[in-house]
Amino acid sequence: MICIKDLILKLQARVRYYGYLYYSLNTSRISDSRYDFLVEKLRFLEKKYHNLLLNKDSPTLTIGAPVIIGLKKCQHITPMLSLNHVFDIHNYLKFDKKIKDFLKDKYISFCCELKIDGLALNLIYKKGILLKAITRGDGMIGEDVTNTVRMISSIPRQLQGINIPNKLEVRGEIFMLKSEFIRFNNEASRSHAKVFSNTRNAAAGLLRQKTIKNHIVKNLMFCCHGYGYYPRYTNSCNHYGRLKQLHCWGLPISGYNSILESHLDILDFYKKIKNIRNFLNFDIDGIVIKVNSIVLQHKLGFMSRAPRWAIAFKFFDQEKTSKVLKVIYQVGRTGVITPIAKIDPICISGVIIKSVSLYNFREIEKLDICIGDFVKIKRSGDVIPKIINVIKGYRSKTIKKIIVPTFCPVCKSVLKIDCRYSKIRCVQGLKCKEQLKKSLYYFCSKNGLNIYGLGFKIISKLVDNNFIKKFSDVFNLDSNLLVRLSDVGKKLANKIINSINQSKEITLSKFLCALGIKEIGSIKSDIIAKHFLSINNLINSTFQDFCSLKGIGFKAAHNLFNFINEESNKNSIIGLSKTLNISLYNTHYNITKADSNPFFQKNVVISGSLSSFSRIEVINLIKKMGGRVMSNVSIATNYIIVGVNPGQKFYKSKELNIKILLEHCFLDIVKTFYIDKKF
Numbered sequence: 315m316i317c318i319k320d321l322i323l324k325l326q327a328r329v330r331y332y333g334y335l336y337y338s339l340n341t342s343r344i345s346d347s348r349y350d351f352l353v354e355k356l357r358f359l360e361k362k363y364h365n366l367l368l369n370k371d372s373p374t375l376t377i378g379a380p381v382i383i384g385l386k387k388c389q390h391i392t393p394m395l396s397l398n399h400v401f402d403i404h405n406y407l408k409f410d411k412k413i414k415d416f417l418k419d420k421y422i423s424f425c426c427e428l429k430i431d432g433l434a435l436n437l438i439y440k441k442g443i444l445l446k447a448i449t450r451g452d453g454m455i456g457e458d459v460t461n462t463v464r465m466i467s468s469i470p471r472q473l474q475g476i477n478i479p480n481k482l483e484v485r486g487e488i489f490m491l492k493s494e495f496i497r498f499n500n501e502a503s504r505s506h507a508k509v510f511s512n513t514r515n516a517a518a519g520l521l522r523q524k525t526i527k528n529h530i531v532k533n534l535m536f537c538c539h540g541y542g543y544y545p546r547y548t549n550s551c552n553h554y555g556r557l558k559q560l561h562c563w564g565l566p567i568s569g570y571n572s573i574l575e576s577h578l579d580i581l582d583f584y585k586k587i588k589n590i591r592n593f594l595n596f597d598i599d600g601i602v603i604k605v606n607s608i609v610l611q612h613k614l615g616f617m618s619r620a621p622r623w624a625i626a627f628k629f630f631d632q633e634k635t636s637k638v639l640k641v642i643y644q645v646g647r648t649g650v651i652t653p654i655a656k657i658d659p660i661c662i663s664g665v666i667i668k669s670v671s672l673y674n675f676r677e678i679e680k681l682d683i684c685i686g687d688f689v690k691i692k693r694s695g696d697v698i699p700k701i702i703n704v705i706k707g708y709r710s711k712t713i714k715k716i717i718v719p720t721f722c723p724v725c726k727s728v729l730k731i732d733c734r735y736s737k738i739r740c741v742q743g744l745k746c747k748e749q750l751k752k753s754l755y756y757f758c759s760k761n762g763l764n765i766y767g768l769g770f771k772i773i774s775k776l777v778d779n780n781f782i783k784k785f786s787d788v789f790n791l792d793s794n795l796l797v798r799l800s801d802v803g804k805k806l807a808n809k810i811i812n813s814i815n816q817s818k819e820i821t822l823s824k825f826l827c828a829l830g831i832k833e834i835g836s837i838k839s840d841i842i843a844k845h846f847l848s849i850n851n852l853i854n855s856t857f858q859d860f861c862s863l864k865g866i867g868f869k870a871a872h873n874l875f876n877f878i879n880e881e882s883n884k885n886s887i888i889g890l891s892k893t894l895n896i897s898l899y900n901t902h903y904n905i906t907k908a909d910s911n912p913f914f915q916k917n918v919v920i921s922g923s924l925s926s927f928s929r930i931e932v933i934n935l936i937k938k939m940g941g942r943v944m945s946n947v948s949i950a951t952n953y954i955i956v957g958v959n960p961g962q963k964f965y966k967s968k969e970l971n972i973k974i975l976l977e978h979c980f981l982d983i984v985k986t987f988y989i990d991k992k993f
């Protein structure tokens with residue numbers, strides 16, 4: 315036994331010594347594989363003879379795998395700030411102007427850098443030796459990742475050169491190369507280990523891991539882009555100079571850092587970097603522009619969490635890679651089943667994305683997408699995220715095909731495949747709880763009866779607990795039930811019930827619109843109501859009757875006829891017609907010539923969306939002011955109200971020389987003639 319004890323202690327000393335050479339002095343006397351062998355041997359012996367209790371101070375606790383390290387919290391010497399960011403030229407120019415106005419100088423030098431998409435890291439060096447490596451955390455306190463960082467080859471354990479300060483805080487980005495990421499994931503997938511969805515997640519996962527995998531961590535990269543505590547006696551008085559000094563001491567810095575003055579040169583730098591972005595072997599998400607002079611940086615100072623002297627100019631129209639974890643099926647209001655890809659969460663332009671719609675099965679086929687695939691996701695402008703393509707090079711053997719569902723995920727009925735529209739539908743109508751919930755939500759929303767406070771959450775609970783089985787059940791609710799069931803207070807419950815009671819007075823047109831039939835919006839509902847005059851007439855009409863209506867196309871007629879003749883819908887409509895007081899005109903709709911305003915007896919068309927009102931609110935306002943809302947532009951049109959993203963109607967109105975009202979003009983009219991005069 316004495317022999318074994320000696321052997322273990324000697325081996326510990328050897329591993330400690332080689333580890334010191336390797337991790338602290340950045341040199342080695344033996345090959346990596348020999349070192350790994352010694353560590354493994356030591357670990358084996360310590361485990362086998364654990365009764366000797368020799369592993370208390372063993373180097374196996376701080377190096378190599380599998381050592382569990384709890385990530386301790388650790389304070390930065392100086393706070394680690396973040397960056398304010400802009401996404402467009404306009405806002406970048408605002409930053410540039412602010413700086414120049416504040417400093418009262420047109421000629422300011424900026425250090426322009428790449429914004430590497432990794433994790434911020436703070437390295438504390440004492441007398442040139444790496445003492446601590448801390449993640450950003452909340453900016454004041456981060457996690458101690460020193461043991462892991464000591465293994466990263468691109469981070470020196472000891473600084474080289476002259477004038478090395480006693481104490482130094484180095485800030486930079488830790489990241490994984492794209493090529494390394496592919497290699498790492500391929501290996502992980504072969505051995506059924508965890509694969510990461512992008513380089514940033516991979517770097518974060520490896521850096522913060524509890525079980526240190528020496529050979530993997532070693533290949534993480536580091537790029538220094540700043541400093542925290544930096545002694546004044548070092549003679550670099552600008553940011554660029556300081557980075558170069560850090561480089562002389564052995565820290566890696568980016569070769570793309572550039573000193574630029576004019577905003578035109580900076581915009582050129584931005585464009586150039588954006589163009590080469592895909593050719594770089596690491597991910598970046600923008601550029602960082604920093605005032606170069608340290609004196610001017612001090613003059614400009616900080617805001618709460620970011621300096622005034624720097625800005626991240628991010629790439630907006632951004633693509634990111636993530637992994638499809640699973641596919642779920644969503645039942646829409648009209649029964650259409652939409653496949654939704656659940657992905658490993660990613661952040662694109664400041665928004666966390668966890669789900670992406672796959673639209674339909676034709677799209678799935680077109681993309682040739684499987685569960686487990688890596689996909690490129692794009693979020694252009696302010697719109698919904700979209701999968702652009704599958705990265706076939708990352709595809710592993712463990713991927714699974716996306717199966718077309720046979721049963722509705724909610725009501726379990728057999729789904730119907732609609733080949734013409736490549737859509738799959740649940741044809742149970744309002745018998746399917748999900749369709750009932752969504753239809754009810756629409757029915758009660760601003761587009762429908764405009765019932766105050768009855769949101770999707772409350773409706774869901776009411777449906778799930780069978781208090782609402784059909785639309786007309788809404789009118790039998792009482793406030794006690796709402797309080798009991800849905801965590802709403804008594805006051806709100808009373809308000810909801812009052813609003814429900816008020817909504818019982820409704821016009822036929824509004825009622826039709828509230829049903830949420832596809833393509834039957836407010837304008838078409840008006841046409842239908844004026845023609846059929848009552849619910850009774852409506853439900854007894856034929857498809858031909860609907861088709862012959864002016865302003866109602868084939869598709870709309872088809873949707874209307876199908877909806878009304880679906881059994882559960884028909885029963886619901888009949889039930890509602892008994893509960894509600896459906897009239898042809900609104901009793902408050904009382905306009906005389908004396909009230910005239912620009913819209914009185916005029917034909918108005920709306921194109922694009924307005925930021926102040928929903929479409930239905932605009933229509934109602936115009937109607938209340940005595941105007942007529944038309945769906946299409948013709949020579950009979952008097953006004954066109956134009957919002958954001960106007961379409962064909964707008965261009966046609968220009969050709970016909972129709973008076974255009976932009977949103978603010980429309981608002982002025984509404985204010986003057988509707989709100990102020992209490993129309």
Ligand code: IVH
Nearest residue numbers: 395396397427428429430433434487539602
């Ligand atoms: S400077 C006080 N420069 O971006 C200035 N940050 O969104 C602090 N980043 O937390 C940061 N590349 O992790 C700076 N060239 C660069 C950068 C950079 C990437 C990261 C950094 C920071 C985050 C802010």
